[in-house]
Amino acid sequence: MNNYAARVLERLRRKYPNELEYLQSVQTWLEMIDPALDNYRYEKLDLLTRMVEPERMVTFLVPWVDDKGNAHTNHGYRVQFNSAIGPYKGGLRFHPSVNESVVKFLGFEQTYKNALTGLPIGGASGGADFDPRGRSDREIMRFCQSFMNALYRYIGADTDVPAGDIGVGAKEIGYLYGQYKRLLGKAESSALTGKGLTYGGSKVRLEAAGSGTVYFLARMVESKGDTLEGKTIAVSGFGNMSWGVCRKAAELGAKVVTLSGPDGYIWDPDGITTQEKLDFLLEMRANGSDRVSAYAREFGVEFFPGKKPWEVQTDIVIPCATQNELDVEDAICILANDVRYYVEGANMPATAGAMKLLRLSPKILTAGAKASGSGGVAVSALEMAQNSIRYNWTRAEVDDKLRQIMGSIYDASAAAAAQYGLGDDLIAGNDIAAFKKISEAMIAQGL
Ligand code: GLU
Numbered sequence: 001m002n003n004y005a006a007r008v009l010e011r012l013r014r015k016y017p018n019e020l021e022y023l024q025s026v027q028t029w030l031e032m033i034d035p036a037l038d039n040y041r042y043e044k045l046d047l048l049t050r051m052v053e054p055e056r057m058v059t060f061l062v063p064w065v066d067d068k069g070n071a072h073t074n075h076g077y078r079v080q081f082n083s084a085i086g087p088y089k090g091g092l093r094f095h096p097s098v099n100e101s102v103v104k105f106l107g108f109e110q111t112y113k114n115a116l117t118g119l120p121i122g123g124a125s126g127g128a129d130f131d132p133r134g135r136s137d138r139e140i141m142r143f144c145q146s147f148m149n150a151l152y153r154y155i156g157a158d159t160d161v162p163a164g165d166i167g168v169g170a171k172e173i174g175y176l177y178g179q180y181k182r183l184l185g186k187a188e189s190s191a192l193t194g195k196g197l198t199y200g201g202s203k204v205r206l207e208a209a210g211s212g213t214v215y216f217l218a219r220m221v222e223s224k225g226d227t228l229e230g231k232t233i234a235v236s237g238f239g240n241m242s243w244g245v246c247r248k249a250a251e252l253g254a255k256v257v258t259l260s261g262p263d264g265y266i267w268d269p270d271g272i273t274t275q276e277k278l279d280f281l282l283e284m285r286a287n288g289s290d291r292v293s294a295y296a297r298e299f300g301v302e303f304f305p306g307k308k309p310w311e312v313q314t315d316i317v318i319p320c321a322t323q324n325e326l327d328v329e330d331a332i333c334i335l336a337n338d339v340r341y342y343v344e345g346a347n348m349p350a351t352a353g354a355m356k357l358l359r360l361s362p363k364i365l366t367a368g369a370k371a372s373g374s375g376g377v378a379v380s381a382l383e384m385a386q387n388s389i390r391y392n393w394t395r396a397e398v399d400d401k402l403r404q405i406m407g408s409i410y411d412a413s414a415a416a417a418a419q420y421g422l423g424d425d426l427i428a429g430n431d432i433a434a435f436k437k438i439s440e441a442m443i444a445q446g447l
């Protein structure tokens with residue numbers, strides 16, 4: 001690693017020694033952009049420090065009352081990472097694992113994920129250590145309202161535009177937006193994305209994360225003179241991203257054969273391809289029990305308790321669950337299974353060791369979440385565009401724009417990899433292309 005980059009990382013390590021996810025995402029990124037770091041100007045401007053640390057971060061308490069009348073206090077966060085190319089933009093995650101390290105790593109990844117969408121959005125993330133599991137609709141509504149009471153003064157259509165992530169779907173966005181509107185006394189619809197279709201949401205947003213990932217995958221497969229037709233895919237998780245991947249893969253002739261949850265994984269050799277199965281995923285997610293075994297009971301397929309889906313032999317692997325879900329042992333298993341394509345849906349799903357193994361193996365073509373995982377936020381930006389022109393595009397129009405955006409992210413990643421002699425390394429290619437775009441915008445705007 002370049003000396004300057006190493007010093008920036010060392011300083012971060014000293015300042016935030018316990019923020020492991022954040023340090024991991026920054027270190028990987030610094031390693032990826034290394035070939036593009038020969039420019040002394042970056043050091044003179046101390047650009048890297050300003051690229052790896054958030055511009056602003058707010059933390060707040062979220063007090064709320066449950067259905068029995070008992071008070072609870074959660075911790076809320078919003079990290080406004082980088083605004084070089086547009087207002088801060090990124091999801092909100094409600095999950096017990098949320099802390100400063102997690103929101104900072106998410107905000108960092110989001111910045112570089114958003115950069116190549118070609119749309120004017122900076123990077124942000126946020127959320128709370130709230131566990132929505134088993135909570136009633138009324139409890140979730142009160143939680144969202146209290147969360148927004150603290151957050152509303154920091155966001156806005158031209159300031160910071162939150163959206164969903166794990167634990168925050170259309171229902172939560174509805175409650176958050178309703179409260180934002182009440183507090184502001186006006187319908188500033190593009191201050192949040194992922195809204196319902198009746199009040200400013202975009203068609204395709206619901207499936208955009210998964211669709212985008214499969215569009216990106218399709219380009220990778222084509223680059224090898226290959227096709228998606230008949231390919232099998234192992235997927236982890238069963239949330240929004242996994243559902244969207246199943247749906248778009250089926251449409252393009254491939255089939256997802258696994259899903260997973262905290263309880264284990266299911267294997268459905270016929271593929272999760274029918275409308276009935278896709279609808280069942282949404283039901284499983286909506287009932288909030290966070291167990292994938294219900295799928296096995298419903299469709300009479302095998303359930304493997306406590307195990308991960310990577311032991312199933314498939315052509316393609318797409319981790320869609322959460323950070324660091326895939327470790328070195330899993331990566332070895334994936335390589336032993338002769339998987340041809342590894343495409344990230346979730347943010348930073350592989351540990352640093354697993355990532356290195358997969359990325360450096362000539363047997364498998366890999367794409368990182370900052371490229372292949374950007375479909376959701378791309379359609380969020382299209383939602384903002386539609387809100388500001390007060391007009392809605394058709395489903396086909398939005399889907400076509402999404403396909404084009406994913407294609408141009410692929411092209412930019414492949415071109416940067418080629419320029420730096422990195423062969424098929426789409427992960428480094430993507431990080432370099434995004435780094436160049438953001439650094440240029442930051443330099444142009446001065447200190
Ligand atoms: N959490 C999502 C993502 O990583 C949503 C971001 C957004 O739409 O602003 O893409």
